[in-house]
Amino acid sequence: MxxxxxxxxxxxxxxxxxxxxxxxxxxDFYKCDPDRRPKEINKIVHExxxxxxxxxxxxxxxxxxxxxxxxxxxxxxEGVN
Numbered sequence: 001m002x003x004x005x006x007x008x009x010x011x012x013x014x015x016x017x018x019x020x021x022x023x024x025x026x027x028d029f030y031k032c033d034p035d036r037r038p039k040e041i042n043k044i045v046h047e048x049x050x051x052x053x054x055x056x057x058x059x060x061x062x063x064x065x066x067x068x069x070x071x072x073x074x075x076x077x078e079g080v081n
Contacts, residue, residue, distance in 0.1 A: 008033045008044055013053055016067040023057045023064035023071075 003011070011032045016024060029045055030038050045065055048054040055068045 002035050003033050005044070008036065008041075009048060009053075012041075012045060012048060013067065016054055016065065017070065023059075023066040025062070025064055029065070 012029050015029060015032060019028070021028075026042055026045060027038070029041050032041065036044075045054060049056055049065070052068070054065050055071055057064045057066045057071055
């Protein structure tokens, strides 16, 4: 059974929020719905960024995607030992 767009969005947001890694590559989301092509997943992720539910993060050499709360947590703890 194919997931609805809302279900796929929820799975993607949950993965971004609960993944062991704070930032994920786009291809990390491809398994969220194996019935959809990678291009469709990319479009869904971009829409979630546009809606403010996810956020792009750049390391300088590559662009990743993260949950906005996790980015804030990562940035607030940088340089703290």
